[in-house]
Amino acid sequence: PKTKIMTYHAYYQDLPVYLNRTVQIVEWEGELSAGASWNPNQQIIIKEQTFKKAWTSGHPLCIITRQDFYNNILGFSTPPVLVQTEDEHVLACNFNPK
Numbered sequence: 001p002k003t004k005i006m007t008y009h010a011y012y013q014d015l016p017v018y019l020n021r022t023v024q025i026v027e028w029e030g031e032l033s034a035g036a037s038w039n040p041n042q043q044i045i046i047k048e049q050t051f052k053k054a055w056t057s058g059h060p061l062c063i064i065t066r067q068d069f070y071n072n073i074l075g076f077s078t079p080p081v082l083v084q085t086e087d088e089h090v091l092a093c094n095f096n097p098k
Contacts, residue, residue: 003093004054006046008065008073015064026051026063052076055094062093 006024007015011032016023025032025045032045046054054061056078063073063080070090073080080092 003060003062003097006051006054006061006063008051008063009069010065012064060093060095060097062091062097064089064091066090 001021004024005015005019005021006026007028008026009028011025011028011030012023022044024043027046027048029045055073055076062083063070067085067088067090070080070082070092073092078094080094081096082090082092083097084091
């Protein structure tokens, strides 16, 4: 329950429902852009810089993204731990969840 869940440059609209929890979205708006613009202080859609700070904060965090975007975080100072891949989708964490 203390692990943050984020989608990285992608949005999986069923994920919050299946997880029954809030999922933050990194640098993606799509159809959510109108709602996000109504509340500039919202904390659901976050910027890349905010994500990088969270990723390296030591707080447990997992992301779900596409493989091509996963490659963007391989060079982070806290390297990702690849947990699962399915088709072109990746689940990775900033800690070893096993």
